[in-house]
Amino acid sequence: MSSRSGRRRGLVVLVVIAVALAGSAAATGAIGSLQQPSGDDVLDRVEQRYESAESITSTATLTVENDSESATASVEVAAASDNRSRTILTRDGETYRAGSNGTVVWAVGPNESAAWPVEAFTDADRDAFAGPVPDGVMPGERSKHLSPQGTPTVNASNATATLVGTPSVDGTDTYEVELTHPEVDGTASLWVAQDDYRVVRAVATDGTNRTVVDVESTAFNVSIHDSTFDPPTDRLALSTIDRYDDFAAAQSDTDLTLPQLDETFEGATVTVRQGETIVGQRYVTDDGNVSVVSTTVTDRFDRLTENASTTTVDGRTVAVTTVENRSVAAWTEDGVTTAVVVEGATDRAVEIAGRLST
Known part of the structure; x- marks a missing residue:
């Protein structure tokens, strides 16, 4: 600025x-x-x-x-x-x-x-x-x-x-x-x-x-x-943010096991704040952009999914919701919440969630 x-x-x-x-x-x-x-x-x-x-x-x-x-x-x-x-x-x-x-x-x-x-x-x-x-x-x-x-x-x-x-x-x-x-x-x-x-x-x-x-x-x-x-330093811990153009490099920078999508990888950020980790990946597909978020912040998506419907994907219970023209499919497993954010209908979010590999 x-x-x-x-x-x-x-x-x-x-x-x-x-x-x-x-x-x-x-x-x-x-x-x-x-x-x-x-x-x-x-x-x-x-x-x-x-x-x-x-x-x-x-x-x-x-x-x-x-x-x-x-x-x-x-x-x-x-x-x-x-x-x-x-x-x-x-x-x-x-x-x-x-x-x-x-x-x-x-x-x-x-x-x-x-x-x-x-x-x-x-x-x-x-x-x-x-x-x-x-x-x-x-x-x-x-x-x-x-x-x-x-x-x-x-x-x-x-x-x-x-x-x-x-x-x-x-x-x-x-x-x-x-x-x-x-x-x-x-x-x-x-x-x-x-x-x-x-x-x-x-x-x-x-x-x-x-x-x-x-x-x-x-x-x-x-x-x-x-x-x-100046920040009130007694309450704040400095956060770190690292950016990557390569999936393997992002994976090596975090203890989280990151899901991967077999589409064009656009980049990722790995953020650590007060002991909590947030990893955001970006992909480009023929049907539009996809964001995949993995985080140890357990309440990250609570407000979005509190009134969501649920479905089962690969044996996991997945919360699915839509806001305007974007859809989210989110689930929590072993203390890590994963969310797929897509442009379009919930069916696409669920389909992308099923295609993620680890």
Whole structure:
């Protein structure tokens, strides 16, 4: 990540999907004293405001609601140059922290924690360290749906920004900008302070859920102590990640007996965290990509398979489930959970599970 993206992280976290929709927009033309800026003008000035800051701190309230329920969390963000950041989210009495001091990336939750070197942290590694995968995303596929900051990825150049009003938000005169994108269902809106182009509110809807971010305070170019970005070392053990282009090399790096598929091997990662091992293999077949995950983390697939059907494959009881257009076949044997993740129907996941050899 560049220092530019590091400085922008505070904005990305706080406005969530809205900024992912917006991206960067080029301002065109001079703004006369009586002429309102366009939506693109406003977004361009917001980007400049946040990117030019050497440090940012911000607090916000995040609310996600639909017709039947609502959840609220408080968020605190600190970001500085050299790719340093820290985010604290508190929800239902539980606190989640994540950050980087530029050397180590770390995350701490009520029941899980992890740390790993920055140079080892790539999109392909997110699944090894994150908690339950988002709804509709299979293990091994998360990085295709998330940006480096963990927000949904879209082609930002296709976004349309429209200035729809200049309302007052809690006594602050704002520009209200509506954002739409052909790759994203729903809309998002930003309320931007007219005096300094800081984001004061963001709302995103996807047809089912409505996400509201009310920014309570934002400070630019403030002094932030270096220790703010350091991991709580008393709770974290540094994780290791190794990548392999050859199956035999991956197998030699772990005590697990890895299953193998007689298809094109694309690569594997072997991750060790706090004594637990996660091995992810990737294969390419004529019918689409296949991920094979082997792990000693016994609850890795619990949420995905808790309502799954079962079948028998080679004498093993296999849990089978589908999320959107991907299917999982998972089983546990001798303390190791194996999961096959495929594109398509459950029959294919079961068929691939039956073809694995050890």
